[in-house]
Amino acid sequence: MTEPGKQPPVPRPGVSPELRLIEVAIWRELLRAPAHREHAWRHMVMASLDAGRVDARTLVLRECDDVARELVFYTDARSPKLDQLRTTPGAMLVAWSTDLGWQLRLHCHFEVATRGLGVASRWARIRCTPAAQDFLFPLPSGTAIPQPAEADVTPAPPPLEHHHFAVLTARVDEIDWLELGAPRHRRARFDASGASWIAP
Numbered sequence: 555m556t557e558p559g560k561q562p563p564v565p566r567p568g569v570s571p572e573l574r575l576i577e578v579a580i581w582r583e584l585l586r587a588p589a590h591r592e593h594a595w596r597h598m599v600m601a602s603l604d605a606g607r608v609d610a611r612t613l614v615l616r617e618c619d620d621v622a623r624e625l626v627f628y629t630d631a632r633s634p635k636l637d638q639l640r641t642t643p644g645a646m647l648v649a650w651s652t653d654l655g656w657q658l659r660l661h662c663h664f665e666v667a668t669r670g671l672g673v674a675s676r677w678a679r680i681r682c683t684p685a686a687q688d689f690l691f692p693l694p695s696g697t698a699i700p701q702p703a704e705a706d707v708t709p710a711p712p713p714l715e716h717h718h719f720a721v722l723t724a725r726v727d728e729i730d731w732l733e734l735g736a737p738r739h740r741r742a743r744f745d746a747s748g749a750s751w752i753a754p
């Protein structure tokens with residue numbers, strides 16, 4: 555999020571005004587998404603590599619920093635995706651919004667944090683909310699269980715320690731934006747070298 559007093563992202567030279575406006579609009583929507591439950595981009599599919607095999611799952615977008623070009627997600631520290639991202643930090647996020655008619659494909663570099671101030675402060679914020687239950691589950695996700703009931707969490711005061719809470723930070727290196735519209739679709743790529751139109 556652009557904090558008060560901080561400068562918004564610097565427009566890049568050589569980028570056409572139309573593409574610049576689109577890039578600004580993309581980040582504006584990404585900034586809105588975490589706080590608006592109805593925003594379609596609050597849910598993103600993250601695809602990663604698992605020893606050469608593709609793995610993918612839905613994640614809730616929790617935070618956006620348009621200046622650092624970073625997106626933040628919460629997850630269980632025992633999740634297999636942590637090791638996948640430690641081994642191969644390059645992963646993709648995909649999101650579609652029917653309201654906007656926009657698909658985003660984000661090439662990202664992920665960082666995994668299971669301890670430190672960033673983890674502790676976020677856990678302190680959510681530990682008394684229903685979302686905390688996701689990180690207090692007694693078994694790692696993907697563990698075989700005889701029946702769903704076996705996996706019930708015993709309600710208990712959430713611990714101060716964030717035993718299974720982890721934070722994933724995705725630095726967005728490239729945005730592939732697709733607009734489905736009439737009379738034509740539009741698609742553009744935004745990366746460190748600038749922005750360009752590409753065939754849809």
Ligand SMILES: Cc1cc2nc3c(=O)[nH]c(=O)nc-3n(C[C@H](O)[C@H](O)[C@H](O)COP(=O)(O)O)c2cc1C
Pocket residue numbers: 597609610611612613614615627628629630633634635695696
């Ligand atoms: C709507 C929705 C939102 C989800 N949000 C998250 C999330 O924010 N973090 C997370 O770790 N898993 C989330 N999940 C569960 C993941 O999609 C996935 O099933 C789980 O993380 C296990 O995946 P893994 O094997 O890659 O660890 C969500 C699932 C759905 C359907």
